[in-house]
Amino acid sequence: MTSPAVSSRDLPHPTREEIRLEGVLHALSDPMRMRIVRELAAVDDELSCSHFDLPVTKSTTTHHFRVLRESGVLQQVYRGTAKMNGLRKDDLDGLFPGLLDCLLDAADRQAARLGSA
Amino acid sequence: MTSPAVSSRDLPHPTREEIRLEGVLHALSDPMRMRIVRELAAVDDELSCSHFDLPVTKSTTTHHFRVLRESGVLQQVYRGTAKMNGLRKDDLDGLFPGLLDCLLDAADRQAARLGSA
């Protein structure tokens, strides 16, 4: 009933040094993935994949989460049957100070500008 | 002998309102295009396409400049036979304050980190 243990299923992550700016930008240049990242930043906590209600199939969702993990934007860990996702804020801030906040602010502004329909 | 006149050949640009964050991020997620933008930011002036010595053919160079223009990152204008390129810093800053500087800083840091070979 308490938090399920972390499973041993391995999920390859890039080390901080392996994270590349172009990879991060490419990952965030997809609206679906930016949406995931914004939601994670908003709650400032880990969220399971199934928490997100995206207008695509689960296959596609899995794909997007993998791109985010492999680019170094997210960390993922299995906890029971759920796969929890967290922003790698410390690593990104360490490599590119201020960039993540700047990108999130830019996304917020665009959402406010366009979403006021 | 003075600066040649601006030609009438038209080059379609997005208006400021049409610029999309995902388009900008996609444009800058290509190392060749990021390199162009960094060089333009460094000199803080317009540069002709031929000024850049990129390790690709002229066809490909044209393609990259078009992507940058159509995403709203660059403004381009013909002056004589040369096509001059300038960063749309005001428009980008207006839409996404601080983002451009943040991205350039991130690119500088990565270049310093990786290029110290």
Added chain:
DNA sequence: CCCGTACTACGATGCCTATCGTACGAGTCG
């Protein structure tokens, strides 16, 4: 032990794109 839930793996598909080569248009200079 069986079932349901959560997520994955794999293959297919159609589109996008980075790259090239060649042929062409626009402009400048002699």
Added chain:
DNA sequence: CGACTCGTACGATAGGCATCGTAGTACGGG
């Protein structure tokens, strides 16, 4: 005009990628 430079247009090619569907694996609960 003629030659040269700068950049474009177009077609081809190869690889990437967002999406889907189906079948399958891992885990937890009854």
